[in-house]
Amino acid sequence: MPSPRRTLVVLATGGTIAGRAANAHDNVGYRAAALGVDELLHALPGGPGLTLETEDLARLDSKDMDHATWLCLVQRLAHHLARAQVQGAVVTHGTDTLEETAWLLHRVLAPRKPVVLTAAMRPASSLQADGPQNLADALAVAAAVEARGVLVVLAGQVFGAGDARKRHSWRLDAFTAGDAGAIAAIEQGALRRFREWPSAEPIGLDGLPADSSAWPWVEIVTSHAGARGAGVDALVHAGVRGLVVAGTGNATVHVDLAQALQRAQAAGVVVRLVTRCAAGPVLAGRDHRWPVYAALSAPQARVELMLELMQES
Numbered sequence: 001m002p003s004p005r006r007t008l009v010v011l012a013t014g015g016t017i018a019g020r021a022a023n024a025h026d027n028v029g030y031r032a033a034a035l036g037v038d039e040l041l042h043a044l045p046g047g048p049g050l051t052l053e054t055e056d057l058a059r060l061d062s063k064d065m066d067h068a069t070w071l072c073l074v075q076r077l078a079h080h081l082a083r084a085q086v087q088g089a090v091v092t093h094g095t096d097t098l099e100e101t102a103w104l105l106h107r108v109l110a111p112r113k114p115v116v117l118t119a120a121m122r123p124a125s126s127l128q129a130d131g132p133q134n135l136a137d138a139l140a141v142a143a144a145v146e147a148r149g150v151l152v153v154l155a156g157q158v159f160g161a162g163d164a165r166k167r168h169s170w171r172l173d174a175f176t177a178g179d180a181g182a183i184a185a186i187e188q189g190a191l192r193r194f195r196e197w198p199s200a201e202p203i204g205l206d207g208l209p210a211d212s213s214a215w216p217w218v219e220i221v222t223s224h225a226g227a228r229g230a231g232v233d234a235l236v237h238a239g240v241r242g243l244v245v246a247g248t249g250n251a252t253v254h255v256d257l258a259q260a261l262q263r264a265q266a267a268g269v270v271v272r273l274v275t276r277c278a279a280g281p282v283l284a285g286r287d288h289r290w291p292v293y294a295a296l297s298a299p300q301a302r303v304e305l306m307l308e309l310m311q312e313s
Ligand code: SIN
Pocket: 014, 015, 016, 017, 032, 060, 061, 062, 063, 093, 094, 095, 096, 097, 119, 120, 121
């Protein structure tokens, strides 16, 4: 029996994939988020054979991603994924904060249908534009009936939301999944899968305050040589609710910073640790003074702590 899920939804948020420069040689001095979603799709020679529905949710350079746009994205995805005819969704996004958005969507929605984030390292106007191929690959993954969960597709690879990291500032294969490796590759539009799709218990839309300005304030601080506690004291004074500390090595913290963090904790601020290392988890067995998010990047951990604080209030 043919699948009744004949629709793919494509939600655009901006990024380099929708960027345009004055000339085709300029891969740096372009304006991100210049094109709408229909213009991106017109650049493709064909589609995945399903009905496409499109929405321009935002036109952001993703360095400026904000909680209001996140809330809108989560709400639109929840709406569309609940429709019986929808097979999956593609979200076009900037690469710079893509791993944070992916983690938020994974934790809140953990969908049984595929939600595929894609992006580009070159603007649409470039001689080397990678957006059309990435978008075509993302559509192919979203159209695959076996696919599920929040996925990231770039440069022919499919990553799980929690594993994806931007590791390079300009290469086309800027993303990695570190030790975890890719979930699948896309070869000539076909999926070759290496391991299971991501799954989790979703927090659900009801777990998010409907007013994004009420989302708890969480900041990232980094431990480093010569670290001082005054910055943490200032954040506490300003009303921060949570601090993610990107620690050295196995999430260790400079003694002066650690003292300030203890003062912060005594004032009611919630502290969590991650490693500032680009790859590798934080290993248990060491007497960490604060709970650790072992396998999250610092920006993902900021999302995680925000969600944790939302569940408490
Ligand atoms: C952005 O993140 O919006 C700009 C950079 C990119 O997409 O690569």
